[in-house]
Amino acid sequence: MCPKRSSRDSRAALASAPSQMIPIQKDQRQITAILPAGVGQKMVELLSLERGLTTASLHRARGVGIVPLIGRKGVGTQVEWELVTVIVARDQADEIFEYIFRQGDIDRPHGGFLYMGALQAATQFLLPDVADDPDATQEFESLSRDELTQP
Amino acid sequence: MSKREITVLTDVALITCVVQRGYADGVIAAAREVGAQGATTFYARGSGVRERLGIFGVAIDVEKEVINVVVSKDQLDRVFERMYLAGKLDTPGMGFIHVTELEKAATYVPEEVKQRLQSSASQRP
Numbered sequence: 001m002c003p004k005r006s007s008r009d010s011r012a013a014l015a016s017a018p019s020q021m022i023p024i025q026k027d028q029r030q031i032t033a034i035l036p037a038g039v040g041q042k043m044v045e046l047l048s049l050e051r052g053l054t055t056a057s058l059h060r061a062r063g064v065g066i067v068p069l070i071g072r073k074g075v076g077t078q079v080e081w082e083l084v085t086v087i088v089a090r091d092q093a094d095e096i097f098e099y100i101f102r103q104g105d106i107d108r109p110h111g112g113f114l115y116m117g118a119l120q121a122a123t124q125f126l127l128p129d130v131a132d133d134p135d136a137t138q139e140f141e142s143l144s145r146d147e148l149t150q151p
Numbered sequence: 152m153s154k155r156e157i158t159v160l161t162d163v164a165l166i167t168c169v170v171q172r173g174y175a176d177g178v179i180a181a182a183r184e185v186g187a188q189g190a191t192t193f194y195a196r197g198s199g200v201r202e203r204l205g206i207f208g209v210a211i212d213v214e215k216e217v218i219n220v221v222v223s224k225d226q227l228d229r230v231f232e233r234m235y236l237a238g239k240l241d242t243p244g245m246g247f248i249h250v251t252e253l254e255k256a257a258t259y260v261p262e263e264v265k266q267r268l269q270s271s272a273s274q275r276p
Contacts, residue, residue: 029254034191059193060193061191061192061193061219062191062192062193063189063190063191063192064179064183064189064190064191064192065188065189065190081191083191083193097255097257098157101157101257106257106258106259107155107157107259108259109259109261110259111258111259112258113189113221113256113257113258114256114257114258115163115165115221115253115255115256115257116253116254116255116256117165117251117252117253117254118252118254
């Protein structure tokens with residue numbers, strides 16, 4: 001059973017939280033790209049490898065919109081899309097927005113959709129520094145790509 | 152290769168609607184009837200009021216569908232209202248809808264649509 005908590009309790013908990021301990025970042029933007037199936041995963045990899053962004057995430061969705069009708073009416077109106085969401089600082093948001101637009105090849109019919117909105121606050125997403133641990137690094141490097149991508 | 156300019160859309164908003172599984176298609180159809188161009192839907196697992204209703208919460212399905220619709224601010228109120236009514240969101244436990252303001256959006260805009268927009272903008276006093 002979940003403990004019942006009123007919104008007043010939540011506000012009180014937030015107010016009493018040691019905010020100076022939480023590294024809150026203001027001026028962050030959330031960019032969401034709706035990309036054709038298969039393009040999203042590549043985009044997450046590109047953002048990580050070429051832009052060093054580890055805040056990208058991916059999930060799949062079915063889309064309804066202006067898509068070509070295949071065969072009988074109605075068939076093919078729902079297609080699979082991949083949604084990539086990435087959080088970036090405001091000063092690099094426009095550049096990343098354009099990067100995703102071009103790399104994702106959105107500027108073509110049925111190429112997808114891209115939008116950006118402001119966030120109230122976000123924390124940093126830091127990854128553990130495995131380079132300091134030679135055993136962990138060696139173990140990671142010995143893994144094949146398939147092993148890494150297996151859930 | 153020459154780079155095409157990005158046509159940025161402003162004055163847009165994102166409507167996010169969480170409904171019980173199976174209700175999304177009806178909500179999307181209602182949104183499209185009043186001008187929404189498209190929507191994406193994905194599944195999610197919900198919690199909250201379910202624990203407080205019925206025996207073991209069987210009255211409310213734990214599987215949810217989340218609908219995202221990007222609309223212009225001119226259409227926002229109309230689409231929001233239709234989605235709310237279509238999802239029967241005034242019934243407790245049925246779902247939840249919210250709007251997020253967006254700074255900008257971009258997609259493929261056909262050349263003829265761009266020209267039409269430019270000509271209508273130039274005719275404006």
